Amino acid sequence: MKSLFHMLFLDPHPTSVEVQLFRYTIVGSIAFLIDLAFYYVFTSRLGIHYLISGIFSFFFGLAVNYLLSKYWVFEEQKVESEAAAFGIVTGIAIGGLGLNELCLWVITSGFGVNYLISKVIASLLVYVYNFTARKRLVF
Numbered sequence: 102m103k104s105l106f107h108m109l110f111l112d113p114h115p116t117s118v119e120v121q122l123f124r125y126t127i128v129g130s131i132a133f134l135i136d137l138a139f140y141y142v143f144t145s146r147l148g149i150h151y152l153i154s155g156i157f158s159f160f161f162g163l164a165v166n167y168l169l170s171k172y173w174v175f176e177e178q179k180v181e182s183e184a185a186a187f188g189i190v191t192g193i194a195i196g197g198l199g200l201n202e203l204c205l206w207v208i209t210s211g212f213g214v215n216y217l218i219s220k221v222i223a224s225l226l227v228y229v230y231n232f233t234a235r236k237r238l239v240f
Contacts, residue, residue, distance in 0.1 A: 114176040121174050121240075122232065128169040129228045136162030140220055151216045155205050155223075156198065163194050166231070175240030186239055193234040197227045 103112065108120055115121055139161045143154035167190055171178075178186045204223030208214045214222075 115174070116176050118236070121176075121236070124174040125170065125232050126228075128166055128174055129231070131169065132162040132166035133224050133228075135165050136224065137217070137220060141217065144216060151209060152202060152205060155202055155220070159194075159198050159201055163197075167194075170235065170240070175235070178240055180239065189239050190235065193231060193238065196234070197231050200230055201227050 108115065108117070109123055112120070115124065136158045139158035140151075140154050143149045143157055144151050147154075149157075167187075171186075180186045180189065201223045204226055205216070205219050208219035208222055209216050
């Protein structure tokens with residue numbers, strides 16, 4: 102029987118939804134930190150409007166999330182073609198980006214919350230959306 106450590110971190114193709122969610126949380130956290138770092142740099146250092154920065158930074162996080170999810174989180178794709186899988190993930194990402202931008206706008210402009218705090222809240226909502234959609238449609 103495999104050890105818990107092996108199942109959580111080393112098993113190349115986890116089938117347990119709990120293990121996948123655990124790994125997706127780690128992957129999502131890494132992608133979030135990359136997204137947040139670029140968001141901060143674009144907004145605070147380069148002076149780009151926070152909604153535009155959110156679009157650019159989101160795609161950096163998405164790229165990291167997709168690659169790590171594909172190779173470490175989910176067991177196999179439900180679709181046969183890599184192009185089809187990437188297309189579906191891109192569609193899911195566009196929905197996530199829309200949700201992200203809506204949350205940033207409502208929380209920052211509507212409620213006057215700091216843009217970085219808004220980003221954390223938006224990212225948590227997008228995390229749930231992304232895992233659910235990817236698990237059901239792609240992997």
